[in-house]
Amino acid sequence: MTTNTLDRRTSLSIFERMLMIRHFEEAVIELYKQGRFVSHYHIYIGQEATGGAVLEALGETDLICTTHRNHGHIIGRGCDPNRAMAEILGRASGFNGGRSGTLHISDPSHGFLSTSAVVGGCAGLATGAAFGLKVKRVSQVAVGFFGDGSLEEGLVIESFNIAALWKLPVVYVCENNSAGAMGPQQGGYPTAITATDGFTRLPAAYGIHCVKVDGTDIGAVHAAAIEAVGRCRSGNGPVFIEAFTTRWPGSSPLWPELATVTDLEAAFDPARIVGPHADWSRNHDPLLRAARELVASGHASRDELLARDKDARSRIAAAADFAIKSPMPAPATVGDHVFA
Amino acid sequence: MPSPRTATYRGAVLEALFGEMRRDNSVILMGEDIGSAGGVFKQTEGLFAEFGAERVIDTPISESGAFGIAVGAAMTGQRPVFEVMFGDFITLIMDQMVNQAAKISYMSAGQFNVPLVLRTAVGIGGNLGPQHSQSLHAWPVHIPGLKVVMPSTPADAKGLMAAAIRDDGPVIFFEDRMLYNLRDAVPDGDHIVPIGSAEIKRTGRDVTLIAIGRMVHTALAVAELLAKQDISAEVIDPRSLVPLDVDALVASVKKTSRAVVVDGGYRQYGVTGEIAATVTEHAFDWLDAPVLRFGAADVPIPFSKSLEPLVLPDAEQLARDAAALVRGLR
Numbered sequence: 001m002t003t004n005t006l007d008r009r010t011s012l013s014i015f016e017r018m019l020m021i022r023h024f025e026e027a028v029i030e031l032y033k034q035g036r037f038v039s040h041y042h043i044y045i046g047q048e049a050t051g052g053a054v055l056e057a058l059g060e061t062d063l064i065c066t067t068h069r070n071h072g073h074i075i076g077r078g079c080d081p082n083r084a085m086a087e088i089l090g091r092a093s094g095f096n097g098g099r100s101g102t103l104h105i106s107d108p109s110h111g112f113l114s115t116s117a118v119v120g121g122c123a124g125l126a127t128g129a130a131f132g133l134k135v136k137r138v139s140q141v142a143v144g145f146f147g148d149g150s151l152e153e154g155l156v157i158e159s160f161n162i163a164a165l166w167k168l169p170v171v172y173v174c175e176n177n178s179a180g181a182m183g184p185q186q187g188g189y190p191t192a193i194t195a196t197d198g199f200t201r202l203p204a205a206y207g208i209h210c211v212k213v214d215g216t217d218i219g220a221v222h223a224a225a226i227e228a229v230g231r232c233r234s235g236n237g238p239v240f241i242e243a244f245t246t247r248w249p250g251s252s253p254l255w256p257e258l259a260t261v262t263d264l265e266a267a268f269d270p271a272r273i274v275g276p277h278a279d280w281s282r283n284h285d286p287l288l289r290a291a292r293e294l295v296a297s298g299h300a301s302r303d304e305l306l307a308r309d310k311d312a313r314s315r316i317a318a319a320a321d322f323a324i325k326s327p328m329p330a331p332a333t334v335g336d337h338v339f340a
Numbered sequence: 341m342p343s344p345r346t347a348t349y350r351g352a353v354l355e356a357l358f359g360e361m362r363r364d365n366s367v368i369l370m371g372e373d374i375g376s377a378g379g380v381f382k383q384t385e386g387l388f389a390e391f392g393a394e395r396v397i398d399t400p401i402s403e404s405g406a407f408g409i410a411v412g413a414a415m416t417g418q419r420p421v422f423e424v425m426f427g428d429f430i431t432l433i434m435d436q437m438v439n440q441a442a443k444i445s446y447m448s449a450g451q452f453n454v455p456l457v458l459r460t461a462v463g464i465g466g467n468l469g470p471q472h473s474q475s476l477h478a479w480p481v482h483i484p485g486l487k488v489v490m491p492s493t494p495a496d497a498k499g500l501m502a503a504a505i506r507d508d509g510p511v512i513f514f515e516d517r518m519l520y521n522l523r524d525a526v527p528d529g530d531h532i533v534p535i536g537s538a539e540i541k542r543t544g545r546d547v548t549l550i551a552i553g554r555m556v557h558t559a560l561a562v563a564e565l566l567a568k569q570d571i572s573a574e575v576i577d578p579r580s581l582v583p584l585d586v587d588a589l590v591a592s593v594k595k596t597s598r599a600v601v602v603d604g605g606y607r608q609y610g611v612t613g614e615i616a617a618t619v620t621e622h623a624f625d626w627l628d629a630p631v632l633r634f635g636a637a638d639v640p641i642p643f644s645k646s647l648e649p650l651v652l653p654d655a656e657q658l659a660r661d662a663a664a665l666v667r668g669l670r
Contacts, residue, residue, distance in 0.1 A: 104448075108451045113415055114448070116440065118440075121436075124408020124412060126412060127409045127412060128413040128415070129413070132418050135394070154404065155405050158404055159409065162405055337445050338445070340445050340450070340508035
């Protein structure tokens with residue numbers, strides 16, 4: 001069942017990122033239901049293994065751009081969850097002083113350049129960041145996360161060509177979460193909106209090294225990311241990773257809902273999994289899968305994971321509390337930072 | 341008195357590029373055919389020879405992708421001067437310009453900046469037809485976060501380009517290709533024209549002609565025609581559209597009590613409307629007549645030699661209308 005050959009420290013570090021992401025997202029939905037903020041927002045549940053493992057593979061000075069489904073990358077990178085939640089609630093203490101909300105969070109202290117809510121926009125920025133790194137002759141890499149829908153945008157294809165032509169140190173992580181797929185599917189690709197039956201064929205046409213990976217398998221994703229980052233650092237040019245996940249039932253195309261509530265003990269006790277979305281929880285939930293693998297590999301005990309789960313929940317509860325208690329931005333600041 | 345040092349408009353922009361690239365290694369050029377080819381209007385001639393392919397970078401014909409990359413590079417320490425070959429093609433990069441470059445500073449609460457210059461050539465009169473002749477400067481001026489400049493003289497072209505490169509935010513730099521061969525005095529060495537400062541090109545007392553880019557030269561010709569009728573026209577060049585030197589324009593209009601705005605972009609919803617409204621808001625009680633505005637005719641710019649001149653503001657018509665304004669006939 002597993003390709004997980006990770007060591008204990010790495011596995012637990014990825015798992016920790018995944019736990020924080022999961023509980024952060026559950027808190028976001030809860031805060032929305034409570035009317036603590038008004039917005040359109042996007043939930044990362046179901047993709048934690050991809051974000052957690054890719055971010056684990058990066059160095060401290062590497063750069064990241066992401067797409068509108070960004071919370072997982074922010075939290076998985078280790079950015080302060082208090083300030084992230086405060087930003088989502090539009091508070092002065094948020095990462096961007098309430099100017100960006102959920103859709104545009106950035107955090108320079110963690111190399112987090114930008115969240116582009118224009119589909120595919122992050123591909124240009126990540127490629128540009130990689131170009132900047134190459135010009136400076138440093139060995140950092142830039143990573144651009146985007147969903148499968150981005151492959152419908154021309155900008156992304158243009159970026160592939162230039163990244164390949166200039167051998168830029170950029171890792172494109174395409175998270176194929178099937179979330180946009182409302183129509184018929186063939187081989188994981190929505191036939192109504194894309195004529196290709198393999199997204200990797202597009203970057204591959206420019207000679208970009210491509211890898212397909214199970215996006216719920218932390219070992220496989222981590223190995224792919226380590227290889228990708230290594231290739232970039234060695235000057236071998238861009239890499240495209242396509243990570244497949246199965247759409248989380250709560251990822252309604254219109255408004256997310258808490259279709260499944262994480263019960264980590266269910267990883268070890270299948271009888272606890274019930275309800276209409278049992279199949280997803282049983283077979284596709286990356287968090288439960290990682291927990292099972294950690295215990296099976298002997299890297300952690302069940303109780304240790306449950307204790308970590310509890311700790312992550314309390315840190316996220318504190319983040320929610322911090323955000324709720326944070327002041328709104330002062331009206332006089334509305335015009336600040338229009339110009340540099 | 342020794343004659344002043346001169347340069348062409350094209351050469352003046354090049355002087356700024358050479359100067360800034362020598363001064364700051366993070367200044368790089370990106371665009372189509374700007375490298376060894378030297379630019380389709382020879383507007384980057386010599387730069388490749390001095391700075392090489394690492395700093396004078398030819399991009400594929402991928403304006404959107406390449407400009408997105410320039411924005412990302414600007415966020416991470418470079419100062420790209422990105423060239424769009426024809427001003428008409430800024431339509432291809434509008435998303436990157438409007439939704440990324442213009443908003444990065446605001447969205448990040450000032451934690452990231454985009455020190456980038458987008459230079460592009462515009463201007464009616466080259467017999468280039470509807471897709472290569474437009475002056476679309478009214479597009480970026482609508483977007484908060486973008487500075488927009490449009491020099492009318494070689495000296496301003498040099499000084500504004502240097503200022504634009506040193507600016508820490510995105511600056512859209514419109515050059516009029518019909519001015520490229522215009523030769524005039526240009527200061528040697530470091531020369532900076534602050535973005536946001538207008539210049540009075542000719543003083544007068546009866547009417548203020550506010551003219552943008554190449555239309556400054558049309559306005560100066562109009563002022564000559566008016567002078568023959570004993571009408572004293574003041575000509576003022578905003579030089580920057582954003583930020584606009586409102587104080588200078590209003591001070592002039594308060595003095596003359598009449599204003600005419602002249603631009604080479606389409607008239608409908610164009611910059612002339614914004615400037616006329618701004619002047620009216622600030623100087624209503626001083627105005628003796630409504631503000632007149634002239635722009636390109638609201639038709640695609642035609643190719644034929646017999647048609648193309650008809651869409652540009654005409655100096656004689658302008659002079660007739662300005663004279664009527666002064667005499668209270670309008």
